[in-house]
Amino acid sequence: MSTRLSIIATRTGDDGSTGLGDGTRVQKDSARVQAMGDVDELNSCLGLLLADTLPADIHAAIAPTQHVLFDLGSELAVPGYFLMKAEQVVFLDEQITTFNARLEPLKEFILPGGTHAASLAHVARSVCRRAERSVVALHHETPMGPLPQQYLNRLSDLLFILARCLNKAASHPDSLWRRD
Numbered sequence: 001m002s003t004r005l006s007i008i009a010t011r012t013g014d015d016g017s018t019g020l021g022d023g024t025r026v027q028k029d030s031a032r033v034q035a036m037g038d039v040d041e042l043n044s045c046l047g048l049l050l051a052d053t054l055p056a057d058i059h060a061a062i063a064p065t066q067h068v069l070f071d072l073g074s075e076l077a078v079p080g081y082f083l084m085k086a087e088q089v090v091f092l093d094e095q096i097t098t099f100n101a102r103l104e105p106l107k108e109f110i111l112p113g114g115t116h117a118a119s120l121a122h123v124a125r126s127v128c129r130r131a132e133r134s135v136v137a138l139h140h141e142t143p144m145g146p147l148p149q150q151y152l153n154r155l156s157d158l159l160f161i162l163a164r165c166l167n168k169a170a171s172h173p174d175s176l177w178r179r180d
Helices: 031-051 056-077 086-100 116-141 147-169
Strands: 017-019 025-027
Touching: 031 056, 031 116, 056 086, 056 116, 056 147, 086 147, 116 147
Parallel strands: none
Antiparallel strands: 017 025
């Protein structure tokens, strides 16, 4: 592999713009850059979650998503470029089915929290929802394929389920919302 990022501080963004993968420059507050940043933040949240001690099956369910989020970042950074695959969404659907089958059905809303790992999964879930909203907003400006939105929607569902599974694995009950 050749050196691709030999100079990190280029100063070319000092004017409030940034370069996309196709060489065009856009303002850093554009919908595209917002979506790129939210996906990057989500990937960082997943890295933090993966740094925790997790059950092996949960780690295996989450670890591939970091690579897929890089694929998504590539799609966002290069207008008109499509890298995501339907199989990536199918993988999340399979994980959702597998892990959700281990849980009791919810009869009440739950509060984010519980164990450290479950709390990190809830943070990642909320950041994932923001990334999804950013990608939807970008899609309104520049139509994209359906896979980025589908992937983020499924990933947030999976993260919610995994948060519950992490609490269950630690024998920590979910915190139920009290209506009073």
